[in-house]
Amino acid sequence: AQRVTQPEKLLSVFKGAPVELKCNYSYSGSPELFWYVQYSRQRLQLLLRHISRESIKGFTADLNKGETSFHLKKPFAQEEDSAMYYCAPTGRASSYKLIFGSGTRLLVRP
């Protein structure tokens, strides 16, 4: 079965500290991995996807197929990064449905 595990419900860091939001997945075949972010009172939006290998808002994520992980990292967290973050694979095995994890709430304190 397709499954995503985001072990941290809440991650609280101080401004300027490094942050890593963990994501492990179980998925048949070769999924495409996404990180979506939901800021307070805003819609879900794409943060980054593994195939683009971009850095968005200072965030990066590397797909580790051996460990089936897609952890999200940022070296210096900012207060405006406070939001809900969702890791989600998709692909043919899930009929192109996004498989959402439970999400991690990131709180960046001043």
Place this chain on the structure above:
Amino acid sequence: GAVVSQHPSRVICKSGTSVKIECRSLDFQATTMFWYRQFPKKSLMLMATSNEGSKATYEQGVEKDKFLINHASLTLSTLTVTSAHPEDSSFYICSARELAGNEQFFGPGTRLTVL
């Protein structure tokens, strides 16, 4: 970027009535749209997959006669909550997937309150 709209943004209705929520892809064609429920401080729960021109595919535990989905065109899908009850009160979110590509674009959501 691609934009998805939802209408209405919030609706309050009496128990027993039906409510229709629209989801539109504004600047792209979407062969597939998805409908989710989101409870407060919780993740999204997929309800159904809506394919243009065919019947929707519902997730396990979602009543298809309760939540009617119509995807009449490549830019519009509707969700009708029939005979709504207070337990149907929730935040309903749609997303749309482009013809090519796996990214989904999300609507702003519709807050349904059933009195």
